[in-house]
Amino acid sequence: MATGVLHLPKAEGHTILQLTSAYGPVYRTIKTAPPRDATTEEIPFVDISRIFDENLEVRKAVAEEIRVAATTIGFFYIKNHGIPDKVITAAQAAAQNFFHQPEEIKQRVNQANSKWFNGWNGPDSHRANPVESLDYRESFGFRYDPRYDPSVEDVDAIPQEIKDGFRAEEYCWTQTANLPHFKADVLEYWRSCLALARRLIRIFALALDLPEDYFDRMTSHPDAAVALNYYPTIPESAAKETDVEAVSIGSHTDLQFFTMLWQDQNGGLQVLNRDGQWLNAKPIHGTFVVNIGDYLMRITNDRFVSTVHRAKNFTKNERYSMPFFLGFNFNEICGVLPSCVDDEYPAKYEPISCSEWVHLRFKATNLEGGSGY
Template identity: 35%
Template sequence: MATDTRDAPRLPDATTYEEARNGAAAYLQSRLAAAAKHDVTDNEFEVPVIDISPSFSPSLEDRQAVAARIQKACTTSGFFYITGHGVPQNVRDGILQQAERFMHELSMDKKEALHLKKNKFGLGWEPSNYTSIAGDEEQKEVFNFAYEAELDPTGGDGLYRNLDGTKYKGNMWPKDEDLPGFYDAVKEYYGAVLGLARHLFRLFALSLNLPETYFDSMTTHPGGIARLLYYPPPKNPQPVSPSSEELIGLGAHSDYECFTLLLASSTPGLEILKPSGRWHVASYIPGAFIINVADFLMRWTNGRYKSTVHRVVNRGTEARYSVPFFFSVNYDTVIETLPTCLKEGEESTWKPIRAGEYILERLNATTQYGMGFQEQDVDPKLGGQSGTHLQ
């Protein structure tokens, strides 16, 4: 189960550190190795489109029906689209416009003032040559920001802390005179997807045979890192459908947190690793978000829900803009296997970890070793890179 650690004994720091540094790399290695064998089929693999509008119904039966579809997706591909989510089109379009404005209207000296090398939490501006791990095909430019009470429509509970437990505001924002209206548009979008993420967590609870409000107390001051991403067209466009012989690498990773909500422009880029080791190119569905299970939810469910390996490759002739929102629980939460996900006599596959410290250590690993774990942690034949927050 998951517990709030404010009134509980703290776990040894070594446990979370070890899991972040070695456990994550081991999971990625095993997933890539299994896929490389090509001895499994993709018969059950699908990325369904789920209309979640019935989940806003006062009928528990309606909400459970949506949760059942989510459960199926989480135990097969680990990915699904959602429609009927209630986030207005003007808000979705607005944040993609802000991503384009930030990348092309903000001067280089203003961007440099926001460089993430000045921020211990990986927030701020990432130039494309700062974190690229796959050459020209994966050049990207990024602006990262995280939860703050001003972005939360509820106003928060006053207990938010950064990944390391400190209280100061970690976000770095462009000045309004440099990019008028940017913060207001970001705030409107962030508030909308934060509310949606909390709603989705209730559906995840139902899908796991838990009380619908099980996670509510764990998302009162949650972790929620968002990114504005720009992928320019590659110098040498590639086939939209990757070949079966293509290397598994090119930024292959799984996400750290509970789940990710992805909004993207119409240019394809997200590719999902199927059980067979082949890549599935995610289609663009207007108005939909793509949701994927991340490592915390996989650990909580003892592996029942799949934190699926994926990557981003812009193979086309147009720029790609995307806004992933990596939703976590309150950073002072301990994550350990849920009671409904352990059979009698079964032991948990993963050790309990502290949410914030785990994410911080994963982020530290990606920056210290060039957006990946040390060379010996990943088999070069598989080409995998661990945990880089792309999309």
């Protein structure tokens, strides 16, 4: 997650957006015009039912649609994704039940007690962007645990160099056991997202002119996390402040390979296009929003675009979102992909492990964990 936005006067109708990356600040010119709704050309829809087709050419056709979206806006909706509505509904209900508890109960699983930043972030505890407001949200996050991954037959057989990257903590579940279905429903959502992400990453490989199974080994035990996000209404008093911009979560980019987001129907997600215009990525029933992360942008030699986004809930309703983040196994080292370099475009970046990348980004932002929109 890139953070550290500074709005500086540039020209009439524009400001400068400064983002802190792992290697120093980067800048974007943004328009001061109000956000407008994105068109389907700007944030396209991709029917991914075809990724399960036995015909390789059909899967390649989906990959081409994703390639176009990934190289232009870095965001797209997926429909016919195969995750049952009942799984999503149960996970959302679990999130609501958790966040509606008294604070003293949620404190039992406070992220401050976690070694690896799993658990609950309370209100006024997080600022994704140091010159925007504190995030008007609460969140609950947890990370990959091979014990709950159906593809893992024998946890003891996992090589130690992979085990060393695991960041799960069982206290997330022992300290929420007062909610009878919380663990089961949230983990079922995580498992469903993980299975879909593993199929989708094969389509990303095709989109990059690589063998379809190119990333399979790298995601055998991935940095796969879910965040449950609760966004109360931003107070009117905060919305009227002139010194800082009120946000549900501040302007940032995502850290890893890609993110799949389920969002409720209240809206609030905003995406910054290449012209510097904020676009509303309106919720569409039955879809997930997928976006490219910084690590994928790096290993594609900047061909795929990791795009700045934020959320603002100015509705009268509380908002929920449930992003799933996919990264490589922590021990995996990856340089610029072979299909993304040639004589005209040599590699811009040295190889880096997933764990090193995460460490650099968190160190640069002075944050660990706590991501989502």
